Amino acid sequence: MSATFEMDANGLCIIRCDPPVNGSDSFVFQPEVIVSWKALLGLASTREAIAAIMQGREDTSRYDRATGRGVWTGAFEALESALADSATGVSMLADDGTVLDDPLTAARNKTREGMRLPVMSNETDARMRAALTSDASGVEASSGIDTACTRNIDGLDEFLDDESSQAMLDECEERFFASLMPRTQNN
Template sequence: MSATFEMDDNGLCIIRCDPPVNGSDSFVFQPEVIASWKALLGLASTREAIAAIMQGKEDTSRYDHATGRGVWTGAFEALESALNDSATDVSMLAADGEVLNDPLTAARNKAREGMNLPTMSNETDANLIATLAADDVDSEPSSGIDISVTKDIEGLDAFLSDESSQTALDECEERFYESLMPRQNQQN
């Protein structure tokens, strides 16, 4: 596969592929999309988010025209709920070490299924959170998305290692989470 990555003057990420990947010869998205996919699907890295964007294909039959609910709705709701509950530190590990069911992981998995992406177990999600929290991560963690589609994209490694790109992506992530955080009532 021959593929290139670039960020255009408007701040759009553009990936051109030959031959096409998942039926598309190009992928065009804003950096904010990377942040939202990482959060809503429980992805481990920017590379994994880009791989998911390239491989995901929405099952439009899951869209409910009557309610407006689609593949992403449950993941948004679960993440909002988790952020509302963030004041309490909840462990997903039982006393015997078993990983408990996590509603956020379940909602993420429904979104992953709706995007035809692999799901992850509660244990994988818990291990991923622990790995990402550690400062001494040697290898790139994975939530199960096949990142091999991104390995030979010319220009992607430079983007991923560029400090200004990382700062911009971090800012996108902060804005995304801020948009889901509960708002304090400002009435006097």
């Protein structure tokens, strides 16, 4: 496969593929999509998010026209709820570091299923969180998304290693999570 990654003058991430990946010869998305997919699908890295974007295909039969609920709705609701719980001090990690029966993981898995991506067990989620919080330098945590399609994309490693790209993604992530945090009510 021959593929290239670039960020255009408008701030769009563009991946061009030859031959096509999952039926598409190009993928165009804003950096905010990367951070939202990471959070909503429980992904371990930017590379994993880009791989999911390239591989995911929404099952549109799961869209409910009457309610407007789609494959992403449950993940948004569960993440908002988890953030509200974390804001009040509720933890989903047991003392031994394992993830308790986690409604967020369940909602993420429903979204993953709806996007035709692999689901993850609570155990995988716990191992991934442990790897992300440890000092295991050089070890890339995975939530189960196959990142092989991203390994030979010209320009992607430079983007992932660039400090200004990381700062921009960090800002996108801060805005994304801030938009989901509970708001205090002034009465």
